[in-house]
Amino acid sequence: MTNKMEMTDVVDDLILVQWSCDVPLEKLENFFQFVEKKMKPCYELYGCSRYELFLPLDVKKQYFSFQDTPKRNKYIEQLVFNDLEAFEKFLDTMEKDAHAKELTESYRKKFNVSSCSFIILAQKV
Numbered sequence: 001m002t003n004k005m006e007m008t009d010v011v012d013d014l015i016l017v018q019w020s021c022d023v024p025l026e027k028l029e030n031f032f033q034f035v036e037k038k039m040k041p042c043y044e045l046y047g048c049s050r051y052e053l054f055l056p057l058d059v060k061k062q063y064f065s066f067q068d069t070p071k072r073n074k075y076i077e078q079l080v081f082n083d084l085e086a087f088e089k090f091l092d093t094m095e096k097d098a099h100a101k102e103l104t105e106s107y108r109k110k111f112n113v114s115s116c117s118f119i120i121l122a123q124k125v
Helices: 025-045 084-096 098-110
Strands: 015-022 050-054 074-081 114-122
Touching: 015 084, 025 050, 025 098, 074 084, 084 098, 084 114
Parallel strands: none
Antiparallel strands: 015 074, 015 114, 050 074
16 A cells, blocks of 8 residues: 555645745735736636635744744735646646736736745645
C-alpha cells in the first residue's frame, strides 16, 4: 500500500489555485480597484467559480511561535474550480482570448507585481 497521491486521484475534487505576489504599497489601492472591476469579472466569466483576494492582517498579538510577520503588500489570490479539468479549460480559454491574455499580462507590469508563487490544492475534507 502506498501513501503517494497521484494527480489522477484529485481530478474530481474541488480545486483551489493560489497565487501569492508582492505589489508596491503605493500601488495597492489601484491594484484592488483593477482586480475588482476587471480581473475578477474576467476570471469568473471564463470558468473560475469563485475568485478572492486576501492581504495579511497585521495583528499585534502573537498567536503562535511560528507566526509570520506579514508583509502588508503581499497578496494571495484564490481561484476555485469544480475540478482540475475546469482549471485547465480556464487556462486554455485565458490563453486563447486576446482580451483576457492582455489583461493578465498587463497587470504584472502596470502594478510592478513581483515575487510570485503558485500552487494548486485539492479539497479533501
